[in-house]
Amino acid sequence: MLLSPRLDTLEEIFIYLERRVNESFSSEISEQYKPSSNLDSFSLPFISCDSSLLESFEVNPDPKIRDQIFLSGGKLRFFFHPEIEEFYAQSGFLGIGNGRGQVNVSPTSSSRTVLTRDLMPNFMIKTDIRKKIGDNIRKIKKEHVDHSLKISRELGDISLPEYMGYLPESIGVVYYRESLETGFIIREIIPRPLSYRTRGIIPFFSLFSRDAFHPEDPLLLDQLIERMCKKKGREFDVFLDKILAPYLNTWAYLVLERGLIPEIHAQNALLELDEEGEATRIICRDLQDFFVDLERRQKKGLNTDFQKNIAGRTNKAYLVEGKPIKDEESRKQISLSFTYDYRIGRALDLFYLAMSRYPSCTKEKFTGAAKEIWRTNFNGTDIFPKRAYFPSKDHPNLEEELYFTEKLPEYR
Numbered sequence: 001m002l003l004s005p006r007l008d009t010l011e012e013i014f015i016y017l018e019r020r021v022n023e024s025f026s027s028e029i030s031e032q033y034k035p036s037s038n039l040d041s042f043s044l045p046f047i048s049c050d051s052s053l054l055e056s057f058e059v060n061p062d063p064k065i066r067d068q069i070f071l072s073g074g075k076l077r078f079f080f081h082p083e084i085e086e087f088y089a090q091s092g093f094l095g096i097g098n099g100r101g102q103v104n105v106s107p108t109s110s111s112r113t114v115l116t117r118d119l120m121p122n123f124m125i126k127t128d129i130r131k132k133i134g135d136n137i138r139k140i141k142k143e144h145v146d147h148s149l150k151i152s153r154e155l156g157d158i159s160l161p162e163y164m165g166y167l168p169e170s171i172g173v174v175y176y177r178e179s180l181e182t183g184f185i186i187r188e189i190i191p192r193p194l195s196y197r198t199r200g201i202i203p204f205f206s207l208f209s210r211d212a213f214h215p216e217d218p219l220l221l222d223q224l225i226e227r228m229c230k231k232k233g234r235e236f237d238v239f240l241d242k243i244l245a246p247y248l249n250t251w252a253y254l255v256l257e258r259g260l261i262p263e264i265h266a267q268n269a270l271l272e273l274d275e276e277g278e279a280t281r282i283i284c285r286d287l288q289d290f291f292v293d294l295e296r297r298q299k300k301g302l303n304t305d306f307q308k309n310i311a312g313r314t315n316k317a318y319l320v321e322g323k324p325i326k327d328e329e330s331r332k333q334i335s336l337s338f339t340y341d342y343r344i345g346r347a348l349d350l351f352y353l354a355m356s357r358y359p360s361c362t363k364e365k366f367t368g369a370a371k372e373i374w375r376t377n378f379n380g381t382d383i384f385p386k387r388a389y390f391p392s393k394d395h396p397n398l399e400e401e402l403y404f405t406e407k408l409p410e411y412r
Contacts, residue, residue, distance in 0.1 A: 001016065001017065001020070001021055001206075001211045001214060001217055001220065002214075002217055002223070003220065003223045003224070003227070003277060010189065010190075010199070010200050010201065011115065011117075011122050011189065013200040013201075013202070014115070014189065014200065014201055015106050015108070015115050015117075017202055017203055017206040017220075018035060018107075018108045018109045018115075018203060018206075019035040019036070019106065019107065019108075019109070020211055020212045020213055021205075021206040021209050021210070021211050021212070021220065022035065022109050022203070022205055022206060022209055022212075023205060023209050026132075026133075026134060027111050027131075027132070027133045027134070028131040028132045028133070029083050029111055029112075029129065029131050029133065030083060033081070033082065033083060033107055033111060034107060034111055035107045035108065035109050035111060036212075037107070040106065041104050041105060041106045041117050042082070042104075042105065042106075042107075043082075043102040043103070043104060043105075044079055044080075044081065044082070044102060044103050044104075044105040044114055044116075044125065044127075045079075045080060045082065045085065045100065045101070045102045046077045046078055046079045046080065046100070046101055046102065046103065047077075047078050047080075047094060047096070047097025047099065047100055048071065048075050048076070048077055048078075048097055048098060048099035048100070048101070049075065049076055049077075049078055049096050049097050049098070050074060050075065050076075050096075050098075051070070051074050051075065051076040052074070053096050053175070054076055054078065054173055054174065054175050055142065055173070055174045055175075055176065056069075056070075056076065056171070056172065056173045056174075057145055057146065057149045057171065057172040057173075057174075058149075058170065058171055059149045059152045059153045059156065059168070059169070059170050059171075060153075060156055060168070060170060061168075061170035061171050061186065061188070062121065062123075062170070062188055062190075064120065064121055065121060065123050065170070065171070065186065065188060066170075066171065068119060068123075069171055069173070069186065075099075076173065077101070078097070078173060078175065078184070079103070079125050079127065079184050080127060080128070080182075080184065081112060081114075081127040081128070081129050083129050083130075083131060084127070084128060084129055084130055084182075087130060088182075091179075091180045093175065093180055093182070096175070103116050103118070103119065104116070104117045104118045105117060105125070108124065109203065109205070109267060110133065110267070110286075111129070111133050112126065112127050112128075112129040112133060112138050113125065113126045113127070113187065114127065115189070121189075121190075122189060123186055123187065123188050123189060124167075124186070124187040124188070124189060125184055125185075125186060125187075126140065126169075126184060126185040126186075126187055126288075127140070127184050128140040128182045128183060128184065139182075140174075140182060140183045140184060140185065141174070141181045141182070141183065142174045142176060142181060142183065143307060143308045144183070144185070144288050144308070145172030145173075145174055145183050145185055146172075146307070146308070147287075147288060147290075147306065147307075147308040147309060148169045148172065148185055148287045148288045149169060149170075149172050149185075149287075150305070150306065151169075151260070151287040151288075151290045152166070152168050152169045152170060152287055154258070154260075154303070155168075155192070155284075155287075156168065156192060158258075160193060161249070161250070161253055162281070163246035163249060163250065163281055163282060164246065164249075164250040164253070164281055164282050164283070164284070165191040165192055165193060165195070165272060165281045165282070165283045165284070166191065166192060166283060166284045166285065166287070167187055167188060167189065167190075167191060167192075167270075167283060167284070167285040168187070168188045168192050169185050169186065169187045169188075169287050169288075170186055170187075170188055171185070171186035172184070172185045172186070185288070187285065189201075191270075191272055191281070191283045195272075195280070195281075197274040197275065197280055199273050199274050199275045199277070200272075200273050201270040201271065201272050201273070201283055202220060202270060202271045202273065203266070203267065203269075203270050204265075204266040204267070204269045204270065204271065204347055205266040205267055206220055207219065207220050207221040207224070207271065207351075207354070208220075208221055208350045208351060208353065208354040219354055221239075221351070221354045221355070222354070222357070224242075224271075224273075224277065224279065225238055225239060225355075225358075227277050227278075228242060228277075228278060228279065233359070233360050234360060235355070235358040235360045235361065236355060236358060236360040236361040236365060236366070236369075237360070239351075239355055239361070240369050242278075242279040243271065243279060243351075244348075244351070244369060244370065244373070245369075245373055246279075246281070246282045247264075247269065247282050247344075247347075248344075248370065248373045248374065248377075249373065249377065250264065250269075250282045250284070251264055251340070251344065252373075252374075252377035252378065254284075254290075255293070255296075255336075255383075256296075256377065256378075256381070257300070258297070258300075258302065259292060259293040259294070259295075259296035259297035259300060259302060260290050260291070260292060260293070261290065261291040261292070261293060261311055261335070261336060261339055262284055262289065262290045262291075262339075263286075263289040263290075263291075263339055263343055264282075264284050264343075264344065265343040265344060265346065265347055266346065266347040266350065267286075268284065268285050268286045268289060269282060269283070269284065269285075269347070270282070270283040270284075270285060271283070288309075289309075290309065291309045291310070291311045291335065291339070292306045292309055292310055292311060293311045293332070294306065294310055294311075296383075311332045311335055311336070312328040312329060312330075312331040312332030312335065313328060313331075314331070314402075316401060316402050317401040317402065318331050318334060318402050318404070319401060319402070319403050319404065320334065320389065320404045320405075320406065321404075321405060321406060322403075330385075332383075333383065333384060333385040334385060334389045334404060336383060336384060336385075337384060337385050337387070337388050337389040337409075338389050338390070338391070338404070340384075340411075340412070341388035341389065341390065341407075341409055341410070341411065341412070342388070342389070342390045342391065344411075345388075345410060345411055348366075348370060348411055351366075352366045352367075367410060367411065370411040370412075371411060371412055374411060374412040375412075378412070384412065387406040387407065387408070387409070388406070388407045388408065388409040388410070388412075389404040389405070389406060389407075390404065390405050390407055391403065391404060391405075392404060392405050
């Protein structure tokens with residue numbers, strides 16, 4: 001994709017990048033609903049229900065988006081993915097509705113999250129899909145909705161550093177009866193804190209991925225660097241100032257100041273651009289993937305009313321080189337390393353490969369810059385283990401067990 005005025009709305013830029021400038025990953029869902037599908041869009045069904053039959057949650061939603069969910073007469077639209085319709089029908093869930101409809105949507109990179117295409121304004125819907133996407137089966141229960149909206153509320157209530165923002169998850173709806181628990185989450189596409197400078201958001205994976213339709217086009221990262229760099233030979237300095245430092249500082253701020261550990265890997269991190277094509281902020285999305293360090297939050301005098309994604313606590317078994325790890329503090333350190341050394345580290349590896357075409361970016365310089373940012377933030381803390389922890393490829397059962405191998409840290 002070439003950065004040009006031809007894609008001049010945020011939604012068009014975003015959905016094209018999500019679907020066409022992206023490295024695909026495994027998914028059990030039908031081809032027609034994947035981001036790689038040749039179809040531009042599909043129909044996402046909904047049922048209209050009495051709101052008394054559902055439990056809903058709100059955190060400062062855009063009123064125009066709220067009006068698409070909450071209808072007059074105490075009715076509420078419950079959106080669901082076509083892939084789960086048969087399961088819903090068998091469970092009797094669809095019988096609670098007294099009206100049906102559909103909206104036109106396109107899949108985003110995660111497949112189960114879709115973007116509406118014909119509404120004003122458009123928004124994303126994160127659906128319960130009950131199928132494996134990537135490493136895990138994707139469900140939405142009340143605990144997921146509660147967690148996402150608590151994170152969204154916190155990010156909206158504080159003064160964030162100027163280099164970061166987030167996509168708000170502002171509405172969640174849950175149905176819970178007998179053996180069935182299911183729901184959906186509304187994610188808005190306009191980053192907050194609101195900024196008059198926003199022109200578009202680019203998923204990190206699109207910065208270093210080839211356009212499936214135009215593989216001859218230069219990488220988006222190259223195009224941005226060329227646009228922002230005013231003097232030849234300073235390409236790495238621009239990358240460091242506009243992308244690398246804000247990215248790592250965003251993660252460090254949330255970990256150290258808020259006791260939140262976000263998985264802002266290449267899918268969950270986005271780069272915000274202004275109308276001139278200048279990088280302005282790092283945008284976080286998928287707030288369900290934020291983990292919580294209760295001990296740090298307590299020391300900071302912050303709210304500890306979280307029940308899900310507590311760092312160090314999980315029903316999954318932790319094994320390092322085959323040895324079970326049961327100590328909560330050790331598990332917390334391992335998960336912190338996994339998030340930074342592996343999740344974020346993979347994005348850094350790909351950034352380096354893309355930037356290595358510039359003589360100003362050597363491996364030593366790139367790695368040294370990342371280490372210096374880490375030291376500036378984390379020197380004097382003891383929250384990281386000495387070793388780095390990566391998932392073992394020999395044990396793919398991530399639903400129940402997490403197998404780790406130890407390595408030397410590369411970016412700290």
